[in-house]
Amino acid sequence: MSGTIEGTMGSENSMQTLGPGSRGPAVADVRAALRSLGLLPPADGVPDDVGAEVYDRATELAVRHFQQVRGLSVDGRVGEETYRALSEARWSLGDRLLHHDPERPVRGDDVTNLQERLLELGYDAGRADGIFGPETETGLRTFQRDYGLTADGTCGPATLRALRQLGRKVTGGRPQLLRQSASFVDSGPHLIGRRIVVDPGHGGDDPGCTHGETTEADLVLDLASRIEGQLAAAGATVYLTRGRHQDPTPAERTGFANDARADLFVSLHLEAHGSEHARGVASYYYGTGSGTSSTVGEKFADLVRREVTARTGMLDLGGHPKTWDLLRMTRMPAVRLDCGYLTHPVDRLLLLDARVRSSVASAVLAAVQRLFLPADADPPTGTFVLPGRV
Numbered sequence: 001m002s003g004t005i006e007g008t009m010g011s012e013n014s015m016q017t018l019g020p021g022s023r024g025p026a027v028a029d030v031r032a033a034l035r036s037l038g039l040l041p042p043a044d045g046v047p048d049d050v051g052a053e054v055y056d057r058a059t060e061l062a063v064r065h066f067q068q069v070r071g072l073s074v075d076g077r078v079g080e081e082t083y084r085a086l087s088e089a090r091w092s093l094g095d096r097l098l099h100h101d102p103e104r105p106v107r108g109d110d111v112t113n114l115q116e117r118l119l120e121l122g123y124d125a126g127r128a129d130g131i132f133g134p135e136t137e138t139g140l141r142t143f144q145r146d147y148g149l150t151a152d153g154t155c156g157p158a159t160l161r162a163l164r165q166l167g168r169k170v171t172g173g174r175p176q177l178l179r180q181s182a183s184f185v186d187s188g189p190h191l192i193g194r195r196i197v198v199d200p201g202h203g204g205d206d207p208g209c210t211h212g213e214t215t216e217a218d219l220v221l222d223l224a225s226r227i228e229g230q231l232a233a234a235g236a237t238v239y240l241t242r243g244r245h246q247d248p249t250p251a252e253r254t255g256f257a258n259d260a261r262a263d264l265f266v267s268l269h270l271e272a273h274g275s276e277h278a279r280g281v282a283s284y285y286y287g288t289g290s291g292t293s294s295t296v297g298e299k300f301a302d303l304v305r306r307e308v309t310a311r312t313g314m315l316d317l318g319g320h321p322k323t324w325d326l327l328r329m330t331r332m333p334a335v336r337l338d339c340g341y342l343t344h345p346v347d348r349l350l351l352l353d354a355r356v357r358s359s360v361a362s363a364v365l366a367a368v369q370r371l372f373l374p375a376d377a378d379p380p381t382g383t384f385v386l387p388g389r390v
């Protein structure tokens with residue numbers, strides 16, 4: 001039973017979303033995963049017919065709980081992302097051999113755990129994202145060499161023993177993340193040579209959220225073009241992930257940013273809500289809310305949201321860690337900015353005003369600039385104007 005989810009996920013790129021009322025073998029897989037994580041009570045014996053298992057209220061609550069603690073969007077339904085997270089959560093360090101497979105990268109909580117241990121010991125294993133990539137392999141090989149193990153880049157019993165013996169004696173560093181911060185400051189205050197990927201959400205046949213004729217897809221594309229213009233004028237090299245008629249998948253968007261070797265990735269969305277009182281600007285960065293996070297991403301999420309709210313008067317809804325694919329699969333600091341509610345009358349009016357959209361673009365420029373400035377030269381929020389620009 002334990003291999004079922006992994007097996008199903010490997011072969012499929014798209015799956016039907018499961019939710020209340022769904023039934024069948026896929027529901028049985030999900031419930032088995034939730035049971036093994038202790039989120040559902042154990043089954044009484046083996047079910048006679050897994051096809052008859054139903055996505056009941058208890059399943060929904062367990063899924064919501066799982067989504068909450070994993071930093072996923074909490075909707076109580078199991079789409080691709082939640083399904084994969086469930087399958088990854090079932091692996092503990094030592095359950096299997098870990099190594100770099102370029103064809104089909106190994107993913108799981110055991111990989112996160114390995115990466116975190118290497119990082120704590122001062123080895124650059126890449127971001128602790130639960131994906132065993134080339135950086136993790138390099139970090140692991142260096143560790144193995146230093147500790148007199150066979151430097152084969154595979155985490156097996158001998159390597160695990162060494163890691164366990166070292167235990168948590170060495171802590172408090174997250175040196176690689178600190179280094180990541182430092183190298184950003186070292187790179188100097190100018191944006192020349194910086195590559196920034198701006199990702200307008202949705203597009204093509206997917207309008208995103210809408211209000212009358214107004215669509216999120218159009219507005220964020222307009223915002224992205226304004227941001228592109230301002231950043232380019234400041235010397236940065238800017239790429240947009242889509243044009244008007246395209247709607248790339250999250251994998252295509254993040255692949256594009258990785259291929260472009262971007263220094264920073266900014267995804268733009270707007271929000272909508274059933275209540276017309278919901279309003280404001282939120283930002284998201286990679287993290288689980290329990291330790292694993294991207295410090296540069298978190299800092300940029302904070303800067304950009306504060307700049308936008310200071311310049312537009314929109315409500316500040318804070319910055320939040322998420323494990324969304326978009327934030328996780330990007331190899332550079334990545335932030336998603338949800339820039340106001342189309343369903344809120346004032347937010348909407350602001351977003352429909354081209355001058356306000358230009359202010360948002362200036363806010364993003366200022367935030368990018370502040371990210372590269374040393375802390376003591378950091379100007380107050382809402383005031384920074386690039387030299388030579390108005």
Ligand SMILES: [Zn+2]
Binds near residue numbers: 201202208209269
């Ligand atoms: Zn959106």
